[in-house]
Amino acid sequence: MNEFRFRLHSEPVLEAKYKAFPYQEEATEFVACRDYSAIFHEQGLGKTKIAIDVILRWLQNKEVDTVLVFTKKGLIANWIREFRSHSQLTPLVVTENSTKNYYVFTTPTRLVLSHFESAKKEINRFKAWLSSRRVGVIIDESAKIKNPDAELTQAFFELSPLFTKRVIMTGTPVANRPYDIWAQVYFLDHGASLGRDFNKFKRETDLTTGIQHSKQEFEAYQHRLEDINRKISSFSIRETKDGGRIVLPSKEFQRIECDWELAQFELYRQVREELRALIVRDGKLIEEDQESILKRLLRLIQIASNPVMVDESYTAEPGKFEPLYHLLTDITRQGEKAIVWTTFNDNCLWLFNKLSSFGALALNGKMPMERRNTVVKWFLENPDDQVLVATPGAAKEGLTLTIANHVIFYDRTYSLDDYLQAQDRIHRVSQTKTCYVYNMLMVDSVDEWVDCLLEEKRLAAQLTQGDIDARAYSERATLGFFEILKRILGGARTDE
Numbered sequence: 332m333n334e335f336r337f338r339l340h341s342e343p344v345l346e347a348k349y350k351a352f353p354y355q356e357e358a359t360e361f362v363a364c365r366d367y368s369a370i371f372h373e374q375g376l377g378k379t380k381i382a383i384d385v386i387l388r389w390l391q392n393k394e395v396d397t398v399l400v401f402t403k404k405g406l407i408a409n410w411i412r413e414f415r416s417h418s419q420l421t422p423l424v425v426t427e428n429s430t431k432n433y434y435v436f437t438t439p440t441r442l443v444l445s446h447f448e449s450a451k452k453e454i455n456r457f458k459a460w461l462s463s464r465r466v467g468v469i470i471d472e473s474a475k476i477k478n479p480d481a482e483l484t485q486a487f488f489e490l491s492p493l494f495t496k497r498v499i500m501t502g503t504p505v506a507n508r509p510y511d512i513w514a515q516v517y518f519l520d521h522g523a524s525l526g527r528d529f530n531k532f533k534r535e536t537d538l539t540t541g542i543q544h545s546k547q548e549f550e551a552y553q554h555r556l557e558d559i560n561r562k563i564s565s566f567s568i569r570e571t572k573d574g575g576r577i578v579l580p581s582k583e584f585q586r587i588e589c590d591w592e593l594a595q596f597e598l599y600r601q602v603r604e605e606l607r608a609l610i611v612r613d614g615k616l617i618e619e620d621q622e623s624i625l626k627r628l629l630r631l632i633q634i635a636s637n638p639v640m641v642d643e644s645y646t647a648e649p650g651k652f653e654p655l656y657h658l659l660t661d662i663t664r665q666g667e668k669a670i671v672w673t674t675f676n677d678n679c680l681w682l683f684n685k686l687s688s689f690g691a692l693a694l695n696g697k698m699p700m701e702r703r704n705t706v707v708k709w710f711l712e713n714p715d716d717q718v719l720v721a722t723p724g725a726a727k728e729g730l731t732l733t734i735a736n737h738v739i740f741y742d743r744t745y746s747l748d749d750y751l752q753a754q755d756r757i758h759r760v761s762q763t764k765t766c767y768v769y770n771m772l773m774v775d776s777v778d779e780w781v782d783c784l785l786e787e788k789r790l791a792a793q794l795t796q797g798d799i800d801a802r803a804y805s806e807r808a809t810l811g812f813f814e815i816l817k818r819i820l821g822g823a824r825t826d827e
Contacts, residue, residue, distance in 0.1 A: 333393035336464055337439045344419040345391045347384055352760075354576040355381050361568045363388040367497040367519040369473075369567035371796060374502030374728075374752055375759035376570055376577065379410070382469050382500060383417045390441055395467040395495050397441055402471035404446040406729035408704055410471070411444070425449045436460045447475055451486045458493065467496030470518070472728050474506035474748060479514040479529045491518050502755070505792035506748035509536040509556055512795060516563055524562040538791065542810065549810075553794065553801040560797035571798055572758070580736075582758050582766045586782075587658070588774050589650045598642060599634045599776065606631065607820045624816065629744070631777040636742035637678050651741060651771050652685065658739065658769065659689055663717045667764070668710070668735035671720045672753050674744050682720045682741065694721040710734065723749035732756040736764040741771055743781050747788040780816045787811075 351359065354372075358381045362368045372378050386398045400422070402410055407424065414420050423435045425445035429452075435443060436456050450457065460466075468490075470476070476484040491497065497519050504512045510533040516525050526532055535555050542548045560567075572579055591599070606627060630641055637652075638645040655671070662669045671686070673679050676695040683693035690713075694706050703725060710719045711734050719735065726732075727749055738754050758766045772778035787808060794804040 335393055336396050339439055339441070343421070343441055345387050346419070347387055348417055348419075349380075351380055351384055352377070352577060354570050354574075355384070358568050358570070359384040359388060362498055363392075365566055366495075367566060369504070369516070369519065369563065370498065370500035371504050371567055371569040372500075372502060373569070373571045374755040375579075375762075376502070376572065377760055378500045378502065379413045379471075380417055382471070382498070383414065383420075385498065386420070386442070386467070386469070387418060389467050389496060394465070396464040397443060398467045398469065399443045399445065399494075400469045400471060401445050401447055401450060403475065403728065404448065405700055405703065405725070406471065407444060407446055408700075409729045414442070414444075425453060427452065429453070432456065447483055450490065451483050454486050454489065457490055461490065461493035465495040466493070467498070468494045469498045469500065471500055473499035473501045473515045473518075474503055474511060476518060477506055477511040477514050479517065484514050484518075487518050488514075491521065503748045503751055503792070505795045507746055507788065508538070509559065509791055509795045512559065512563075519566065524566075525559065536795075538787070538810075549805070550801075553804055556791060556794045556804075557801045559795050564797070569796060569798075577760065579758065579760065580762055580765050582754075582768060584768045584770070587654055587769055587771045589654050589771055591773060592647050592650045594645065594647055595634065595638050595649050598638050598645070599631060599773075602630050602634060602641070603820060610816075610820060628777050628780075632742060632744060632781065633675065633678075635773040635776045635778050636673065636675070637681060639681065640675055640677055650773055655682075655739065655741060655771065656686075659686065659718060662737050663689055667737060668717050668719070669737035669739060670732060670735050670753075670756065671718060671739045671741055672723060672743075673720065673741045674722060674724075674749070675742070676722055678742070679720050679722050686718055686720065689718040690715045691718040691720055692716050694719060694726050696722055696724045698725065707732075721753075723753045726756065727752040730756055731759055731761060733759055733762040736762065737767045737769070739769040739771065742778070743770070743785065745781065745784055745788075747785055747792060750785055751789070775819065777819055780819055783809075783811055783815050 355377055358370060362370060362385045370378050370381055389395045389398060400410060414422060420442045422442040422444035423438065423440050425432050425435050425443060432453060476487050478484055499515050499519060504515060513525050513529050513532050542552050570576060609627060610624060633640040637649045659669055671682060673682060676697050679693055679695040683691050692706050692710050694703055707730060710716050735757050738757055743750055754768050770782065772782060787810065790804055790808050793799045794801065
């Protein structure tokens, strides 16, 4: 029989406060009995509850002495609340304060909570600590370690063999491209399922222009993506909102096409002409990598959103603002709340000031964590705060914002993870109203390419994750973003 390697003066009660949904109980059973596993349930389906129940099961069975949870810095407070809500456990927290961390590493405890940056900063302490006890680890939002070359990811690879149990969890394992899943899985099985050569895996799963022009290449690409899910299915579990296991309110999408303000379009046209020479030559794309292309096109995305981010002398209202204002007027008159998403911190503050009549609040990456937590509290509790203007970087993960049932994307970039995570802050198990997702696009602009690119990425992610099969993927995928990009840069219609 397993025994703890150390005893506490007072052991915590290892019982859950609330009963889980059946699909959560199944996931707990699946994960708890394995040495390593992945919880890939779609965002909003209660992965945190599953993780806490797994922790309780491990400790009840004395399979580990301590459980360590890694999460993003902005989600530490949220995890503490979740532990308080669903269990009798109280974690010790590893922070950036090395002096305080000494207490955590030298105090017997059943539960430790840490943010990702501490893994890198305190790696030597973690190694010594892990050698003294059996530790189970849960990595929340594991897409954070998707880049195998990053120093943070390398730190987790180094720590991986020292854990007795290993769990990763995220609703978007394919955060942006199919190869994003490799490092996360490597942390679990050290290359047993997806191989040890990341560069080879990346070449085989990346979407390039060559695939568009070859049916044979396209079919081979589909089957390679489909095969990923088969290789990891013995230790990964995924539930989606349309899987029929739980009933959520519907989520409805609306595309809002916006007309240009004259000075805004003139600036857009000038910058587009400059960029066309860098990306297109003789009707063909010079640059084939979509991420590189979009980085070059960031200025166009900013101008289509709000030209003041590129030209401080711009004083007019950009084309998207009036439709946004009218939409928010209709929403708030119904007594409902909305979240307005923008990628850019400066734009977040601009919109916050322009939307003050709605009791708007701002939440962005420049704000201290304590201020962010206060803003979320106000939005949840104050009826007069009807609109939250937020950046995905500050609020796309871990937050339950079901007090609102409308999300408006004022602008978007190429990040599928940002888009999916942000919209599902409102579409979660505690939501009772129909949810509305509005995508604002400038007519004949780079916004159209982003819209198409995100859809193609979503389909590739679904195939990789096992949400759809190769046949469904081939029926829906068009790879049309290559042609849309060339048309937008060529200005075939907007110049007319």
